[in-house]
Amino acid sequence: MVRDPAKLHSPSVEAYEISDAPELKSEVMTLNVGPQHPSTHGVLRVVVDLSGEQILRLTPHIGYLHTGFEKNMEHRTYTQCITYTPRMDYLHSFAHDLAYALAVEKLVGAEVPPRAETIRVMLNELSRIASHLVFLGTGLLDFGALTPFFYAFREREAVLDLFEWVSGQRFHHNYIRIGGLKEDLPPEFLGEVKKFIAQMPYRIDEYEALFRESPIFYERARGVAVIPPDDAINLSLTGGSLRASGVDYDVRKAYPYSGYETYKFEVPVLYGGDVYDRMIIRILEMRESVKIIQQAVERLEAMGPGPIRDPNPQISLPPRHLLETSMEAVIYHFKLVTEGFHPALGEVYVPTESARGELGYYIISDGGSMPYRVKVRSPSFVNLQSLSFACKGVQMADMVVVIASLDPVMGDVDR
Amino acid sequence: MKGMQGLGVLLGVLALSPALAAETAVAEATDPLWMVGLKAFLVIFGLLTAFAYMTLVERRLLARIQIRQGPNRVGPTGLLQPLADAIKSIFKEDLVVAKADRVVFVLAPMISVTFAVLTFGLIPFGPKDAFFGYDPWVIDLDVGLLYVFAVSEIAIYGIFLAGWASNSKYSLLGSLRSSASMISYELALGISLLAPVLLVGSLNLRQIVEWQHQNGWLILYMLPAFAIFLLTSMAEAARTPFDLPEAEQELVGGYNTEYSSIKWALFQMAEYIHLITASALIPTLFLGGWRMPGFMEQIPVIGGIFSLPYLWMFVKIAFFLFFFIWVRGTLFRLRYDQLMVFSWGRLFPLALVWFLLSAGVVAFGLPLSLLAWLSLASLVGFLVYAAVTARPDPKAPSRLGNRGGVRV
Numbered sequence: 012m013v014r015d016p017a018k019l020h021s022p023s024v025e026a027y028e029i030s031d032a033p034e035l036k037s038e039v040m041t042l043n044v045g046p047q048h049p050s051t052h053g054v055l056r057v058v059v060d061l062s063g064e065q066i067l068r069l070t071p072h073i074g075y076l077h078t079g080f081e082k083n084m085e086h087r088t089y090t091q092c093i094t095y096t097p098r099m100d101y102l103h104s105f106a107h108d109l110a111y112a113l114a115v116e117k118l119v120g121a122e123v124p125p126r127a128e129t130i131r132v133m134l135n136e137l138s139r140i141a142s143h144l145v146f147l148g149t150g151l152l153d154f155g156a157l158t159p160f161f162y163a164f165r166e167r168e169a170v171l172d173l174f175e176w177v178s179g180q181r182f183h184h185n186y187i188r189i190g191g192l193k194e195d196l197p198p199e200f201l202g203e204v205k206k207f208i209a210q211m212p213y214r215i216d217e218y219e220a221l222f223r224e225s226p227i228f229y230e231r232a233r234g235v236a237v238i239p240p241d242d243a244i245n246l247s248l249t250g251g252s253l254r255a256s257g258v259d260y261d262v263r264k265a266y267p268y269s270g271y272e273t274y275k276f277e278v279p280v281l282y283g284g285d286v287y288d289r290m291i292i293r294i295l296e297m298r299e300s301v302k303i304i305q306q307a308v309e310r311l312e313a314m315g316p317g318p319i320r321d322p323n324p325q326i327s328l329p330p331r332h333l334l335e336t337s338m339e340a341v342i343y344h345f346k347l348v349t350e351g352f353h354p355a356l357g358e359v360y361v362p363t364e365s366a367r368g369e370l371g372y373y374i375i376s377d378g379g380s381m382p383y384r385v386k387v388r389s390p391s392f393v394n395l396q397s398l399s400f401a402c403k404g405v406q407m408a409d410m411v412v413v414i415a416s417l418d419p420v421m422g423d424v425d426r
Numbered sequence: 427m428k429g430m431q432g433l434g435v436l437l438g439v440l441a442l443s444p445a446l447a448a449e450t451a452v453a454e455a456t457d458p459l460w461m462v463g464l465k466a467f468l469v470i471f472g473l474l475t476a477f478a479y480m481t482l483v484e485r486r487l488l489a490r491i492q493i494r495q496g497p498n499r500v501g502p503t504g505l506l507q508p509l510a511d512a513i514k515s516i517f518k519e520d521l522v523v524a525k526a527d528r529v530v531f532v533l534a535p536m537i538s539v540t541f542a543v544l545t546f547g548l549i550p551f552g553p554k555d556a557f558f559g560y561d562p563w564v565i566d567l568d569v570g571l572l573y574v575f576a577v578s579e580i581a582i583y584g585i586f587l588a589g590w591a592s593n594s595k596y597s598l599l600g601s602l603r604s605s606a607s608m609i610s611y612e613l614a615l616g617i618s619l620l621a622p623v624l625l626v627g628s629l630n631l632r633q634i635v636e637w638q639h640q641n642g643w644l645i646l647y648m649l650p651a652f653a654i655f656l657l658t659s660m661a662e663a664a665r666t667p668f669d670l671p672e673a674e675q676e677l678v679g680g681y682n683t684e685y686s687s688i689k690w691a692l693f694q695m696a697e698y699i700h701l702i703t704a705s706a707l708i709p710t711l712f713l714g715g716w717r718m719p720g721f722m723e724q725i726p727v728i729g730g731i732f733s734l735p736y737l738w739m740f741v742k743i744a745f746f747l748f749f750f751i752w753v754r755g756t757l758f759r760l761r762y763d764q765l766m767v768f769s770w771g772r773l774f775p776l777a778l779v780w781f782l783l784s785a786g787v788v789a790f791g792l793p794l795s796l797l798a799w800l801s802l803a804s805l806v807g808f809l810v811y812a813a814v815t816a817r818p819d820p821k822a823p824s825r826l827g828n829r830g831g832v833r834v
Binding site: 040042048049061063064151154155156157158160161162165222225227228230231406407408409 | 488491492493494595596599602603666667669670677678754755756757758759760761762763764
């Protein structure tokens with residue numbers, strides 16, 4: 012079905028059994044859902060053709076949150092662009108920071124110190140947990156359950172507090188710099204992270220108790236909107252939604268970055284391909300993230316203090332105290348602040364694994380201090396194209412659940 | 427005009443209803459008319475107040491369940507919140523959608539709330555002459571239960587008409603769901619109550635309470651009927667897990683999408699009054715009504731203290747209201763086809779089998795204790811079933827025949 016795109020987008024209405032009683036006049040109802048709708052997770056607009064409550068065809072319309080970030084980045088230096096990156100995916104914003112920094116670092120050949128890399132991994136996984144918690148809370152809200160939302164947001168609040176502490180911002184923490192980090196972790200930060208991850212497994216048990224054993228949840232989610240593995244691959248589905256369809260692909264394992272290959276963690280894979288498995292796999296991923304954070308904290312404690320930025324003065328700002336003693340440092344500082352650094356001519360793409368799937372920045376450099384073109388391979392945008400496939404034949408009530416299970420973030424879709 | 431036809435039918439029913447009521451008027455001495463009027467006023471006033479504070483209680487309780495505070499700013503501990511809400515809903519802009527069927531659109535919330543209010547007057551709150559020398563019920567109908575059903579079913583028309591008159595697709599889907607769920611749970615609801623009525627031999631709510639005083643609470647003999655009635659009451663009040671007509675997530679409020687201001691508040695009012703009525707009806711039918719548990723009457727001092735006429739009724743109502751809020755804070759929403767499968771495939775056969783069993787017991791003059799044993803057996807059976815199916819096997823297919831995900 013997928014291999015014939017024309018069929019995917021315009022199934023003939025006559026093919027469906029609209030009514031069993033031929034003398035009863037019935038017609039297909041076209042319903043517009045969104046862009047202002049409580050359950051489209053932002054400003055997604057979908058147009059559905061309904062026969063009764065069964066969805067015959069679903070067409071997503073995007074662009075209501077178009078911000079022009081990609082275009083704007085062509086007019087900002089590589090460092091300034093970091094302001095834009097977290098604003099695309101405001102739930103797992105650290106992944107965007109990281110993906111962008113990795114691409115630029117590859118472009119300029121910056122070396123990230125191990126301490127900075129470990130901190131990045133730790134924060135990235137914390138951010139992933141926060142993102143999955145929003146997914147879980149709002150996803151279960153779409154099933155009509157009000158309570159899990161508040162429980163999920165309790166722990167998310169704790170993660171956001173950690174980020175506020177480390178970077179000064181809760182959502183758009185511009186904590187990453189090309190070649191490292193803005194500054195080192197605050198003292199006692201690791202202790203708080205340890206406290207958080209010590210209780211997190213029990214909290215995850217709590218979420219599971221809230222929904223996994225509910226027969227109603229089971230009936231609502233099991234077997235709904237199945238995406239078979241071959242279709243998932245053809246639709247370029249990535250992330251948890253792909254792994255719920257039985258395809259074992261995680262960029263952290265397949266193309267490791269930031270030293271992910273040195274951490275011990277599993278990639279959970281489920282085989283149902285339905286809403287149920289797409290909900291459950293996020294729970295399992297949170298458990299793995301806790302393991303990674305655990306290891307990262309242990310390493311940071313063993314590592315002790317160290318540099319957190321590439322010492323190359325052409326990429327990183329010199330330390331503040333050098334500005335008073337070294338003329339060279341002042342010149343580097345001036346050059347970096349006024350025009351930024353100049354990567355060599357070329358183009359680069361580094362895939363990373365965000366909470367939603369494969370995320371990468373494709374950057375073309377013309378040798379100037381600003382990128383010639385930035386294209387984000389954002390997982391929400393690519394995953395959203397499987398929506399019309401997954402929703403075909405499901406009930407209207409399940410549509411919102413399917414949207415939730417694919418976990419799109421509209422900022423990430425429209426960019 | 428569609429609207430005028432509906433209005434005509436409605437007025438006809440309303441005009442006939444006093445005549446119908448007169449047919450069944452009881453022979454016993456009744457209260458003077460002014461007293462009935464006063465009590466009717468008290469019931470309506472009490473219900474509206476109860477509705478207002480029910481919203482507050484629900485929000486506070488839900489907040490407790492959801493680890494948050496709930497409304498606590500307006501007045502001491504939020505006690506004036508309902509007042510603020512009422513003022514807000516009255517002064518909001520009252521829109522009538524341009525393409526709506528105006529008459530029906532305005533009429534629908536009225537139908538909904540009027541017929542919701544009408545049933546509560548039948549509920550006895552105490553023994554005869556307990557209300558300052560008058561009877562603590564508004565009217566004592568021999569067809570009590572039938573009347574309750576008839577009236578509360580008309581209230582569904584409010585929802586249905588609202589969805590139809592709004593001329594909005596979301597509302598239409600909401601009202602379709604409402605009708606679909608109604609035809610599925612209504613049958614189980616009715617049949618579940620046939621068994622107790624058969625056993626008691628009367629439809630009169632007061633006589634049902636009296637029977638329970640002499641023979642023990644009906645829940646002891648009619649546990650399955652009680653369970654079915656409890657579930658279907660939730661469906662009738664459109665509460666979680668059966669709140670699909672107004673599913674906020676997919677239908678944006680369903681039948682009341684296009685309603686605003688006081689008209690919207692009237693729908694809320696109707697829903698909560700349904701809930702309060704159900705919470706009063708369940709104890710009346712199954713839990714001894716306004717009387718305290720039989721064994722407590724034997725205890726000398728406590729029996730005297732706790733035999734106040736209204737106390738037990740209020741305690742029981744409060745318990746069921748709490749139960750409904752608790753369920754809302756816990757459960758997911760069913761899909762409408764699942765509700766239909768659940769009602770037709772589970773509740774309806776169960777109600778029918780139970781009705782046949784109790785009919786057999788009554789017909790052959792078997793002792794009541796047999797029904798009690800049967801109730802116990804059904805409870806054990808349910809617990810065993812629940813224990814077996816408590817952890818759904820993640821590999822197993824859906825039990826209710828999930829149609830989602832069909833490759834078409």
